[in-house]
Each structure stands twice: as C-alpha cells, then as structure tokens.
Amino acid sequence: MDDLIxxxxxxxxxxxxxKITAVYQYPTDMNAPWGAVAIxxxxxxxxxxxxxxxxxxxxxxxxxxxxxxxxxxxxxxHPPMVGNTLADHHAVEVRTHYWGAAQPA
Numbered sequence: 001m002d003d004l005i006x007x008x009x010x011x012x013x014x015x016x017x018x019k020i021t022a023v024y025q026y027p028t029d030m031n032a033p034w035g036a037v038a039i040x041x042x043x044x045x046x047x048x049x050x051x052x053x054x055x056x057x058x059x060x061x062x063x064x065x066x067x068x069x070x071x072x073x074x075x076x077x078h079p080p081m082v083g084n085t086l087a088d089h090h091a092v093e094v095r096t097h098y099w100g101a102a103q104p105a
Contacts, residue, residue, distance in 0.1 A: 009039045009051060009072075010064040017072050020063065021048065025085045026095075036086065036094050037063070039072070049075040050090070052098040067098060 009017050018039035026032040034053040055066045065072070076093045086094065 004037060004063060008062045009037065010059070010062050011069045011072060012064075012066050013068070014064060015069060016062075017051075017069055018049075022081070023084065024050070024081070026091045027085060027088055030091055030095070032091075032095065036091075038078075038081075047077055049073065049077050050086075050094045051075060052094055054099070071098065 004020050004023050007020050009020055011017050020037045021040045022038040023035060024037070025035045032054065034056065036050050036052050038048050038050055040048050049072060051065055051067065051072055053063075053065065057064045075097050076090065078090060081087075081090070
C-alpha cells in the first residue's frame with residue numbers, strides 16, 4: 001500500500017481532494033484490511049485528514065473514494081503519527097466518521 005503515497009485522492013464526484021502523504025493499517029481486531037490514508041490539502045492553510053479506503057478504487061494515478069469532499073474535509077485531523085498502524089482510538093474515530101460505526105470483527 002505504500003505505493004499510494006504521492007497519489008492524488010479524488011472524492012465520490014471524481015474531484016481532487018488532496019495528496020496522499022501516509023498509509024495506515026487498522027488494528028487487526030477491526031477486520032478492516034484496506035486501511036486508511038492521510039491526505040494533505042489546502043494552499044494557504046494546509047491540513048491533514050485521515051480517509052478510510054473501504055470501497056476505494058485505483059483509477060490511473062489517483063485513488064477514488066466513495067466519500068464527498070465535505071465528509072473528507074470534516075474527517076479526523078491528527079498530527080503525523082509514528083508507525084503504520086492506527087491506534088485503537090484513532091481507528092474507531094475514522095471508521096465512525098465514514099461509516100457510522102467502528103465495525104469490530
């Protein structure tokens with residue numbers, strides 16, 4: 001999944017939302033093998049949000065997710081994290097934001 005870093009992320013309307021800066025796995029007990037990515041966006045005030053990759057599609061050099069720009073822009077925003085696995089509380093927060101429930105295994 002590290003090959004996603006540097007690719008552009010597109011929303012459900014195929015509009016560019018940001019650039020993928022990091023790829024994270026969910027804790028194994030969440031049974032969510034697709035993971036999440038951090039995207040960076042904005043020209044003046046840069047921000048980073050976590051985006052769930054469930055139902056994402058690789059389209060050329062971009063990754064398209066089934067979420068609107070508004071949902072992505074209001075997603076959890078965390079400083080850069082250490083490691084490649086989300087902490088349990090971050091993982092629950094991301095899954096809840098995009099799907100309404102953490103959906104544990």
